[in-house]
Amino acid sequence: MTQSLIEALQNPALYPHPVEGFEVIETHISWVLLTGQYAYKLKKPVNFGFLDFSSREAREHFCHEELRLNQRTAPDIYLEVLPVTGSLEAPQLGGNGPVLDHVLKMRQFPQSGLLSNVLARGELMPAHIDALAREIADLHAEAKRVPIEHVLGSAEAVMAPVRQNFEQIRPLLEDAADLTQLEHLEAWAEDTFTRLQPLLDQRKGDGFIRECHGDIHLANVTLLDDHVLLFDCIEFNEPFRLIDVVSDAAFLAMDLEDRGLKSLSRRFINAYLELTGDYQGLTLLPFYKAYRAMVRAKISLFRLAQEQDPVERVVILRQYRNYAALAESYSAIPTRFLAITHGVSAVGKSHVAMRLVEAFGAIRLRSDVERKRLFPTADEAELYSSAATQATYSHLHQQAAAILLAGFPVVLDATYLKQAQRQAAHAVAEQTGVPFLILDCQAPEAVIVAWLAERQAEGRDPSDATLEVIRAQEAGREPLSDVEQSHSGRIATHEAASLDSLIERIRSHLPGF
Template sequence: MTQVLLDALRRPDFYPHPVSSIQIIETHISWVILTGPYAYKMKKPVNFGFLDFTTLEARRYFCEQELQLNQRMAPELYLAVLPVTGTEQNPVLDGVGAPIEYLVKMREFPQQQLLAQVQARGALTAAHIDALAQQISHFHNSLAPVAAEHELNRPQAIVAPMYQNFEQIRPLLQEAQDLQQLEALSQWTESSIQRLWPVLEQRCQQGMVRACHGDLHLGNAVLLDDRVVLFDCIEFNEPFRIIDIASDAAFLVMDLEDRGLTVQANRFINAWLEQTGDYAALPVLNLYKAYRALVRAKVSLFCLYQEQDEAQRLAVLNQYRAYAQLAESYSRIPYPFLAITCGISAVGKSSVALQLVEDLGAIRLRSDVERKRVFGALTAEQLYSAQTTEQTYQHLHQLATQILTAGFSVVLDATYLKLAQRQAAAEVAEGTGVPFVILDCHAPEALVAQWLAERQAQGVDPSDATLDVIKAQQANREPITAAELPYSLSIDTQHSNHFDELIVSLRRRFPGL
């Protein structure tokens, strides 16, 4: 590739459509030519070991891979692979004759619509996070093919890049403190891998290694026609892309936490878990997040010795240390707790539970979601029968045990109107050795009716409760007993300031949070 061809691509008359302006964005592996209506990506003829674009045939193949793989998520964005014919001095786009280069044609979008830019200007909302979770979970559930027979579908392949991180980082460090931290992270990673090996084997056997995105972060998501769209997946290296779906999701969680967006990270992972049902991923989540943070740390170090200016070298080293510190945070001993909501339908229990998700990092299990996940084929009458309800609570408690054992706090979002149901939850806490709290939710009847009507009008809540159901719940509920009061908290859900007071109270009760 010569500068001559790149200069020729700057000419508006090269393109068979109106061009408003020409701008070229350069990365370490490609050039992206922005023309106004369309963007054209051209791969550099480089070999970095983890990718090799040095031949024209390789660049053609990986352009086609990029198109095919990204059309799974963004067919409206990725349009075609076009040959460039003619000469470097006088190239022709999609002309006749032997190709001299290939371009990926894409729909251009304003750079300020990237979610990384949206976040930088303080405009990233909870709706954006929910849309990300919906898009990614749908992609993992329906569009990412299982790699059942692939050589990468084995625990050895999952952990190989984790070990490689340490091998590549260690020679680049000089400070004793950095080396000591890296050694501690290496030992924690090794012990985690040994402890979690059966879980990794099980995930391979259960089809959780799939052809994923591989590079999920806010810089690879864009607001397009008021929708969140994922793009720019890894096409050039299968081991980076054919991975555990939990590792794919962990990349975005780590990216959010690196940006200081802990609330958003908690909200995202809860929504992703709820929509995939992959709660079995939780034991390996922190291992994957630490791995992803160390990849970022390693890439930072790769730039260290390219910088001549001492101030820039220090900035690069500080960036490495920030990512290493983030990785280290995932190795801390957790202090989980179990909370349950208690109250009639539409009283605001889910909002209370979501507060624990966002502020305390709890994993929320919603009875209405899990009931339909397990018994979705039943009629509405069967779905809410006494037998199905009992089985739903048993399922919730089994999941809670699994998640608590993995070191995560749990909030069970269900009515828990019966004493036996609450006692069964308390037994889960006792069996896993964690603190237990009942969140007793209440609000005026008129307000509950109003909230129910609003929820039904929106049509997005998983609950099928009606006003008659709520009246029956009120008539048959078993109040909190005197024996339960010491580990119960009363919450008036009509006052939002009570939610903040709840978090303060829980932090006071559970100092390890």
């Protein structure tokens, strides 16, 4: 019936808008009818266990769910649900009479805008990732929280699909090395779960289990009217969607790393955390990234069981092994360090810190951002009082200690013009047993003035510093002591080669990079 309906709907007279022609895209769960300006999505009457569209009522329900959920991030794409009425021989969209089925009307957009295709053309930019991080952070901030009494989101509910992955993968493997690797991955997952179980339960109590997207990867993001839009949320299965926000973000981080975009993955995680302040979630990030990689690995093996062509089987098995290796990489013991920037405002400290993020996977904490997170309602005098400044640095150091214990290197992006501030940061490094580095940022005043003007014109930087503030900072700065000099690396921030040289020196002195 549905196939016949698809054929009958390919009649231009049925549509209240011009039709350029018809093209049908078919997936295992739906048909999408392209008309030029609009697309019409019809769900297939299928039941796969995790998804049940077998009744017309279910298809109607999930059409409305798909509309509701995706309008959160892409209201310009997801427009309305329409009944298909009439008969198979003469269907109508939105008419009266018996309802045959329902379609989801969408704005049609070019596939060239998908970020997966943008990447294939070599046009994916850091700005796209920054914009996507904001989209995801905004979605998570506004998403409904799962009630504490709901079964989903508990530690055991989180671990159930992790265990299911291993149970479903094992019978599909034959090679001894693959089976041994799977045993090691399963043991790591169980050990990690045991360690994380209290935090997993705490996350639910703290409200971090929310109605998320569930399927964030580059092929589900598009550029439309110069905006990054996240679409195609999972509507058909609550356990895939009612999850920890960190699990949702971890999917994109894993997808970027699978595509060889490790620096963009690190940039994304930093941007997301800077916007949300959810640094506690970092402890869970490797666990969730490994889970997401093993889901992809499992899906590869499902395809292998259906494929007879020997060449294609080799390709699919290689894909499985790539995902399994990626999951295994998240179990590695990380190399950690604590770095702080040192220099006046607008000297380029944030750019230097971001290079450490992208090169080493450091987590950047910015004093300008954290100050305003600590004091969201303070006026300017209160915000920059000595008491607020002291509290800000204390907060940075507490956060840094927690992030280091979670297994990540840290770079603290602040002026650190006072020796007491630098000594407090050094104490954190000593307490956590990690190397300490001062990034001594220097640039000519003319360059600083130009950068400040550029930053103020853009109006997007969290810093409120003016030229007068910068000159006061310069006058009141306390120079690095001889001991501090031994921990420091000088960077001429206006010279790319100077920063490149610093990155290489760090890489040569720290194992694991």
